[in-house]
Amino acid sequence: xxxxxxxxxxxxxxxxxxxxxxxxxxxxxxxxxxxxxxxxxxxxxxxxxxxxxxxxxxxxxxxxxxxxxxxxxxxxxxxxxxxxxxxxxxxxxxxxxxxxxxxxxxxxxxxxxxxxxxxxxxxxxxxxxxxxxxxxxxxxxxxxxxxxxxxxxxxxxxxxxxxxxxxxxxxxxxxxxxxxxxxxxxxxxxxxxxxxxxxxxxxxxxxxxxxxxxxxxxxxxxxxxxxxxxxxxxxxxxxxxxxxxxxxxxxxxxxxxxxxxxxxxxxxxxxxxxxxxxxxx
Amino acid sequence: xxxxxxxxxxxxxxxxxxxxxxxxxxxxxxxxxxxxxxxxxxxxxxxxxxxxxxxxxxxxxxxxxxxxxxxxxxxxxxxxxxxxxxxxxxxxxxxxxxxxxxxxxxxxxxxxxxxxxxxxxxxxxxxxxxxx
Numbered sequence: 463x464x465x466x467x468x469x470x471x472x473x474x475x476x477x478x479x480x481x482x483x484x485x486x487x488x489x490x491x492x493x494x495x496x497x498x499x500x501x502x503x504x505x506x507x508x509x510x511x512x513x514x515x516x517x518x519x520x521x522x523x524x525x526x527x528x529x530x531x532x533x534x535x536x537x538x539x540x541x542x543x544x545x546x547x548x549x550x551x552x553x554x555x556x557x558x559x560x561x562x563x564x565x566x567x568x569x570x571x572x573x574x575x576x577x578x579x580x581x582x583x584x585x586x587x588x589x590x591x592x593x594x595x596x597x598x599x600x601x602x603x604x605x606x607x608x609x610x611x612x613x614x615x616x617x618x619x620x621x622x623x624x625x626x627x628x629x630x631x632x633x634x635x636x637x638x639x640x641x642x643x644x645x646x647x648x649x650x651x652x653x654x655x656x657x658x659x660x661x662x663x664x665x666x667x668x669x670x671x672x673x674x675x676x677x678x679x680x681x682x683x684x685x686x687x688x689x690x691x692x693x694x695x696x697x698x699x700x701x702x703x704x705x706x707x708x709x710x711x712x713x714x715x716x717x718x719x720x721x722x723x724x725x726x727x728x729x730x731x732x733x734x735x736x737x738x739x740x741x742x743x
Numbered sequence: 744x745x746x747x748x749x750x751x752x753x754x755x756x757x758x759x760x761x762x763x764x765x766x767x768x769x770x771x772x773x774x775x776x777x778x779x780x781x782x783x784x785x786x787x788x789x790x791x792x793x794x795x796x797x798x799x800x801x802x803x804x805x806x807x808x809x810x811x812x813x814x815x816x817x818x819x820x821x822x823x824x825x826x827x828x829x830x831x832x833x834x835x836x837x838x839x840x841x842x843x844x845x846x847x848x849x850x851x852x853x854x855x856x857x858x859x860x861x862x863x864x865x866x867x868x869x870x871x872x873x874x875x
Binding site: 522547658662 | 783830
């Protein structure tokens with residue numbers, strides 16, 4: 463039986479990817495950010511899963527306004543890195559896991575979560591920056607990755623409650639898969655940030671730190687946060703934190719905290735990062 | 744009955760909701776066209792001619808041609824689509840964002856390094872002005 467054993471949460475700021483690709487991670491600006499991932503790289507190297515289900519959002523790279531799926535799952539064998547306007551990141555393609563992805567799609571749809579099945583698309587910084595933060599750059603990623611997309615650009619994104627319930631359905635789906643697979647779930651994006659208009663640059667440290675605490679200890683409480691509250695307190699782009707609720711619910715209620723990191727600023731954003739393991743795993 | 748917009752009192756913020764998305768559909772699809780290198784080249788060679796190929800309003804064209812990013816947002820642009828214009832002009836994201844705040848890029852970066860724009864005084868237009 464497949465099982466979800468760990469969850470990783472991380473911002474997916476494009477400038478972080480650029481710092482890795484350009485080799486500027488050691489400068490005064492970036493080194494505090496990358497020091498926060500030193501433990502994470504070691505943990506990840508000791509805990510390479512068979513598959514990562516990676517919850518992220520596309521940033522008008524694979525999808526534009528012609529079609530806006532609320533939840534999408536990547537079911538192909540392989541996903542290349544998207545050209546977001548400055549050339550594709552110099553990273554290996556992501557290998558998918560079609561058997562598990564199709565299984566999840568069928569299982570959660572029959573559980574009343576209407577996923578959009580996506581086959582032919584490229585993955586952008588939302589997915590690839592967290593991979594680069596957790597794994598050393600190499601010829602190939604050391605495990606398979608299922609892209610799991612959430613619309614957080616066109617208002618309204620799915621509610622926090624809906625995301626949390628979907629996470630639970632995901633866990634159930636994975637446990638119904640016959641093959642013996644160690645699966646990790648990643649929730650990406652956030653934390654507080656606003657990239658647009660006159661309030662751009664907003665950061666709310668206190669709110670972010672409380673969100674992280676509550677995510678670990680009482681995640682269901684976070685489903686009470688309304689969309690206006692996310693925007694007001696965490697910025698117009700901070701609303702993407704609903705994606706963390708999918709990953710948190712998928713891990714199950716009892717968890718052990720392995721690592722926590724928070725840093726301001728990374729470009730325009732408050733960077734948050736957590737590693738949680740299923741208790742007793 | 745129309746849905747309420749309980750986010751309209753948030754200062755300095757335009758939520759990309761249904762109304763904005765409808766208003767900005769062609770503008771955002773125009774930004775999307777700049778994902779292709781050949782289109783970026785054609786746009787930079789003659790910005791006005793390229794923009795005129797799209798069914799944009801005069802204000803949308805003005806926002807694009809004058810790189811007035813707040814005007815682009817007001818006219819239905821979404822930040823992740825608008826970012827294609829930043830990249831076309833080879834403008835770093837943080838620098839482009841700073842132009843929307845009325846600050847110089849240096850002032851904006853200094854604000855971010857000191858912890859970002861504070862939430863106090865920025866939650867609602869009805870919030871106590873004394874906090875600002």
